[in-house]
Amino acid sequence: MLSKRIIPCLDVKDGRTVKGVNFVDLKDAGDPVQLAWQYAQQGADELVFLDITATHEKRGTTIEMVKAVARQLNIPFTIGGGISSVADAEALLNSGADKISINSAAVRRPALIQELAEAFGVQFVVVAVDTKLTGQGNLVHLNGGRLATELDTLSWIKEAESLGAGEILLTSMDHDGTKQGFDCRLLDQVCSSINIPVIASGGAGKTAHFTEVFTQTAVDAALAASVFHFGEINIPDLKKELKTYGIPVRL
Amino acid sequence: MIGIVNYGAGNIFSLTSALQRLNLDYGMINTEADLEKYSHIIIPGVGHAAAAMKKLEQTGLVNALKSLKKPVLGICVGMQLLTQHSEEGDVKLMNIFPLRTKLFDKQQNIKIPHMGWNNVEFKNNLLFEGVDNQTQFYFVHSYFIEYNPIFDIATANYGIRFSAAIQKDNFYALQFHPEKSGAAGERLLKNFSTIKQ
Numbered sequence: 001m002l003s004k005r006i007i008p009c010l011d012v013k014d015g016r017t018v019k020g021v022n023f024v025d026l027k028d029a030g031d032p033v034q035l036a037w038q039y040a041q042q043g044a045d046e047l048v049f050l051d052i053t054a055t056h057e058k059r060g061t062t063i064e065m066v067k068a069v070a071r072q073l074n075i076p077f078t079i080g081g082g083i084s085s086v087a088d089a090e091a092l093l094n095s096g097a098d099k100i101s102i103n104s105a106a107v108r109r110p111a112l113i114q115e116l117a118e119a120f121g122v123q124f125v126v127v128a129v130d131t132k133l134t135g136q137g138n139l140v141h142l143n144g145g146r147l148a149t150e151l152d153t154l155s156w157i158k159e160a161e162s163l164g165a166g167e168i169l170l171t172s173m174d175h176d177g178t179k180q181g182f183d184c185r186l187l188d189q190v191c192s193s194i195n196i197p198v199i200a201s202g203g204a205g206k207t208a209h210f211t212e213v214f215t216q217t218a219v220d221a222a223l224a225a226s227v228f229h230f231g232e233i234n235i236p237d238l239k240k241e242l243k244t245y246g247i248p249v250r251l
Numbered sequence: 252m253i254g255i256v257n258y259g260a261g262n263i264f265s266l267t268s269a270l271q272r273l274n275l276d277y278g279m280i281n282t283e284a285d286l287e288k289y290s291h292i293i294i295p296g297v298g299h300a301a302a303a304m305k306k307l308e309q310t311g312l313v314n315a316l317k318s319l320k321k322p323v324l325g326i327c328v329g330m331q332l333l334t335q336h337s338e339e340g341d342v343k344l345m346n347i348f349p350l351r352t353k354l355f356d357k358q359q360n361i362k363i364p365h366m367g368w369n370n371v372e373f374k375n376n377l378l379f380e381g382v383d384n385q386t387q388f389y390f391v392h393s394y395f396i397e398y399n400p401i402f403d404i405a406t407a408n409y410g411i412r413f414s415a416a417i418q419k420d421n422f423y424a425l426q427f428h429p430e431k432s433g434a435a436g437e438r439l440l441k442n443f444s445t446i447k448q
Contacts, residue, residue: 002409003368003387040433045368071268076389076431096264098391098431121298123364123391166364195357197366220367250368250387 003250004214004242005045005221006235007199008228010035013052015061033068039228040075042235045250047073048101048169048223051081059088063095070096078126080169084112086119093120101126101169104142107149107156110163117164126199127165129157131186132173138186145173153186154193161194168194169223171201179205182213182222191218199223207233207241214247253277253444254289256316258306260328261297269430273437275444283315290321291444296328300352300394301340303328317345322446323422327392330417330424339394347422348402350414352394359410364393371415371427373405378416378423380442386435388415388427396426421448 011018016030036047049069051062059082066079079092080101089100106112106127116125130141131153138153157168170190172183182203191198197220200213204224210233213222227233239249253270255263257279270277277293280286294316296303307313316323325333332344337352344352355363368387373379395413398406405416407426416425423443429436 001370002365005367067264070265071271074269074272074431074433074437076391076428093262094264096262096268098262098265118299122393123297123366167366195362196364197362220362 001248002220003045003248004219005199006043006210006238006249007046007048007221007223008039008044008235009048009050009201009223009225010229011050011052011225012062012065014058015053015065018052032065033072036069036073036077039235040073043239043250044075044235046075046221047077049077049079049081050101051079053082063091066092066095066097080126080128084109086115089116089120089124093124099124099126099167101128103128103130106160107140107142107151110159113160113163113165117166122164122166122196125165126167126169127157127160128169128171129153129160130171130173141173145176154189157190158193161196165196167197167199167220169199169201172203175203176201178203179227181205181209184213184216187213187219188217197221204233207238210238211242211245211247214242215245252289253291253293254280254285256280256292256294256307256310256312256329258303258310258312260303260306261295263295265428266293266295266326266430269437269440273441273444275440280312281310283312286312286315286319290448291446292316292319292321292323293443294323294325294329294332296326296330296332298328299339300328300331300337300344301342304332304337304340304342304344307332313345317347320421321448322443324443325422325424326430327426327428330426331394331396333417333422333424334396337394348396348417348419348424350396350399350402350417352396354394355410361410364391365395365409366391368432369407369409369415369427371405371407373416374403376404376416376418377446378418378439378442379405381438382435388425388429388432388436390415390427392426
């Protein structure tokens with residue numbers, strides 16, 4: 001049976017892991033390779049790297065980081081951030097990334113989804129969507145939730161699927177950072193509207209939130225950052241707990 | 252030594268990284284003469300089957316690959332290329348296995364692509380030596396190879412029962428990605444490297 005996936009997300013800048021990471025036995029918490037390896041050992045099913053490198057000139061460090069991760073890691077990983085062309089994506093594919101995630105570049109130019117799907121296959125293209133509930137309903141936001149668009153979240157996700165997205169990574173900005181649980185209501189709506197895998201993101205605070213999202217919605221994966229980085233949730237325990245609820249996991 | 256058919260379809264970096272971790276030597280196959288240099292051959296592949304077949308044909312290696320007597324391993328789209336036909340681009344393939352590659356049926360209430368870790372039930376086969384039955388491997392594909400008891404050496408279920416691995420004589424093929432399937436996947440690559448001609 002296909003397992004539900006648990007995905008730690010790492011922010012990287014200039015080829016280094018940023019944001020507090022509080023791992024025991026880690027000599028260098030800023031080294032994405034060491035961190036990725038630790039997560040793979042713990043039983044993470046996949047990893048997502050979000051590249052927040054600001055300048056285009058430093059993108060070379062990202063490529064080197066992706067290669068270093070691919071050399072060591074024996075589970076799949078996605079890289080997102082700053083990808084706006086087929087050439088950007090190709091450099092990452094050739095460096096060993098299994099999937100790339102695009103966000104604002106796809107909103108600005110939806111044809112990018114189609115171009116990437118045609119060049120590399122739909123399985124390579126994750127469309128990340130940041131959403132926030134407004135007076136006009138759930139709208140797509142850019143720049144980490146700071147910039148509202150007029151795009152209705154559900155319509156945009158359907159369009160992304162029809163253009164060739166192979167997976168949706170949906171982050172609820174209302175839930176992100178609150179540790180109050182995933183946005184199950186919206187995730188359920190999204191899952192019933194499309195036929196590609198969905199990754200839930202934003203709001204994980206405790207194990208019960210993962211149980212909730214996997215029992216109340218048809219999401220395929222759940223992503224979190226700080227609860228894993230700070231050791232608040234440990235992946236083997238999380239998976240054992242999910243299993244007691246009959247949720248298929250890889251142990 | 253392992254030779255990797257270098258026809259421009261896919262993520263070779265992950266495969267070569269896995270072989271390096273296993274201390275297995277490898278090289279690239281670009282011409283027919285290169286085939287002589289290696290004892291084991293891997294045909295990797297991701298992306299669109301028809302596009303991949305076109306690229307493979309452009310290398311001029313198809314007939315030489317078909318007549319190989321040494322162990323050959325197709326991975327993912329590299330597996331599908333060994334079958335007779337794919338619905339992806341309605342394309343005729345190498346026909347080493349008289350099997351068809353079909354699109355998953357969303358009427359089965361499944362999401363497409365089939366993406367993630369799924370259980371594999373295998374028959375007694377050298378390739379799976381040292382691996383527990385029902386171990387999970389990492390799959391990512393929208394098209395699958397129909398189950399056929401003659402060639403099937405491992406089966407998985409996703410809406411339908413399909414072949415996760417097939418074998419015919421010296422030709423082996425895997426639908427999942429051994430290079431992305433943790434320690435069990437690496438074991439499979441190691442096992443392949445030890446298969447005698």
